[in-house]
Amino acid sequence: xKYLMLIYGNEDVWNSLAPADLDxxxxxxxxxxxxxxxxxxxxxxxxxxxxxxxxxxxxxxxVVTDGPYLESKEFVGSYFAVDVDxxxxxxxxxxxxxxxxxxxxxxxxxxxxxxxxxx
Amino acid sequence: MTQxxxxxxxxxxxxxxxxxxxxxxxxxxxxxxxFARCEDAVQEALIAAADAWPRTGVPEHPLGWLSTVAARxxxxxVRADSARERRERAxxxxxxxxxxxxxxxxxxxxxxDLLELLLLCCHPALTASSQLALTLRAVGGLTTAEIAAAxxxxxxxxxxxxxxxxxxxxxxxxxxxxxxxxxxxxRLHVVLHVLxxxxxxxxxxxxxxxLRRADxxxxxxxxxxxxxxxxxxxxxxxxxxxxxxxTEARSQARTGPGGTLVPxxxxxxxxxxxxxxxEGVDLITQTLATRPLGPYQVQAAIxxxxxxxxxxxxxxxxQILALFDVLERLAPNPVVTLNxxxxxxxxxxxxxxxxxxxxxxxxxxxxxxRLLAVRAHLLEQAGDRTAAATTFQxxxxxxxxxxxxxxxxxxxxxxxxx
Numbered sequence: 001x002k003y004l005m006l007i008y009g010n011e012d013v014w015n016s017l018a019p020a021d022l023d024x025x026x027x028x029x030x031x032x033x034x035x036x037x038x039x040x041x042x043x044x045x046x047x048x049x050x051x052x053x054x055x056x057x058x059x060x061x062x063v064v065t066d067g068p069y070l071e072s073k074e075f076v077g078s079y080f081a082v083d084v085d086x087x088x089x090x091x092x093x094x095x096x097x098x099x100x101x102x103x104x105x106x107x108x109x110x111x112x113x114x115x116x117x118x119x
Numbered sequence: 120m121t122q123x124x125x126x127x128x129x130x131x132x133x134x135x136x137x138x139x140x141x142x143x144x145x146x147x148x149x150x151x152x153x154f155a156r157c158e159d160a161v162q163e164a165l166i167a168a169a170d171a172w173p174r175t176g177v178p179e180h181p182l183g184w185l186s187t188v189a190a191r192x193x194x195x196x197v198r199a200d201s202a203r204e205r206r207e208r209a210x211x212x213x214x215x216x217x218x219x220x221x222x223x224x225x226x227x228x229x230x231x232d233l234l235e236l237l238l239l240c241c242h243p244a245l246t247a248s249s250q251l252a253l254t255l256r257a258v259g260g261l262t263t264a265e266i267a268a269a270x271x272x273x274x275x276x277x278x279x280x281x282x283x284x285x286x287x288x289x290x291x292x293x294x295x296x297x298x299x300x301x302x303x304x305x306r307l308h309v310v311l312h313v314l315x316x317x318x319x320x321x322x323x324x325x326x327x328x329x330l331r332r333a334d335x336x337x338x339x340x341x342x343x344x345x346x347x348x349x350x351x352x353x354x355x356x357x358x359x360x361x362x363x364x365x366t367e368a369r370s371q372a373r374t375g376p377g378g379t380l381v382p383x384x385x386x387x388x389x390x391x392x393x394x395x396x397x398e399g400v401d402l403i404t405q406t407l408a409t410r411p412l413g414p415y416q417v418q419a420a421i422x423x424x425x426x427x428x429x430x431x432x433x434x435x436x437x438q439i440l441a442l443f444d445v446l447e448r449l450a451p452n453p454v455v456t457l458n459x460x461x462x463x464x465x466x467x468x469x470x471x472x473x474x475x476x477x478x479x480x481x482x483x484x485x486x487x488x489r490l491l492a493v494r495a496h497l498l499e500q501a502g503d504r505t506a507a508a509t510t511f512q513x514x515x516x517x518x519x520x521x522x523x524x525x526x527x528x529x530x531x532x533x534x535x536x537x
Contacts, residue, residue: 040283
């Protein structure tokens, strides 16, 4: 089963970290990713650049605008996807995400499969 | 069948034999062999054959060709792996103890190590997804790229998963030999479950991935068939084979235009494979009469009743319900109860079916799209279209796959129109 992990960051928290803490966090996240890569569970991991565009229908036209501007302090800063045996394992991975200890948050979304059971 | 497909078939059926030969030849005095290295060598031999044979034709002794090439690759791998100062020793290690009396490649006795290989690949120390991946590669003869494509993960991820699985086997000291008597039944059960998952994974796939479907259902069917030949006395292997054959027989009718799922009730039964149905029905009838009963046999019997019916209405539902009663006693689980509720609905009316699934509302299936879909189906049958539409919609929201979601949305819409 595949799960998408959305990682919420908080810029205020990041920007207030002491250099040593920041290095520790970056090192821990790299090691975390590497461990998942080695276990053969990591499907992909990317950071998001906070320069989103919004694409919507306005009246009868498709309009692209800057934004959405983030009103809340927390927003999705990166994601990773895993392919694991069950939800328990997905949650175990989520709980061990190092960023949590630094004030981030994480959402675990099961991904749809491409087939279907007997109907 | 094209030449490429023929080559592929030959390779897949010979892969476990080549691996068995290599693992046997390179056992040390304690019976241990470097399974991981043997497997890598076989994999390289398979790739070499897949490259050469479509151009040159399949050689006269394909097994000899493959085991000779694999043995050479094995030696290469040992050499490459070894530190310079240990090279001499390594070359010695790579020489089989019986090298001087080893038979010529085309005289290699045909061994049947399929069962031992399957037991090793489905070792309980491995996670389910690793068991599946390793079985596909070591026994199914698929390349890492093919397995990755079939499981929809990057090739690198799959490569890592397979090498981690092999490393794990080494760590736990897994040996290439039958497990002790008291573990045998349980270990065989794991093997059958992995093959069942492999088949299901392929079977349940539809939209736009025809390739993926065949990639998994074919090796699963092939392996269970070979296992049945090796252990014809096992009722559950025969049952699993019959179940797969009877399920595969309906596969052509199961996908509509654009990869939509066609449910059993709406399938064009003239597109079912009658030869396969006859084979499956024969097999399960014979097995049920002569072997101790098991869950795969009962599931095959249920599939047989469906396959022999000309339509949903003409299906022998009391028979299906009786079989579900047996299955629930043999292997109680909420999914079986849920399926039984559909049969209860057909035999004793939708309200009885609804009462039965009421009991599941507090269990592990609570809120799942499967439970909601069956509830909606029974509500529709009871004539409560408004509740059916809402429930189908809820089921669609929780659906685990896109084709299922589309199907459920369609049913919701159908119940909203007057």
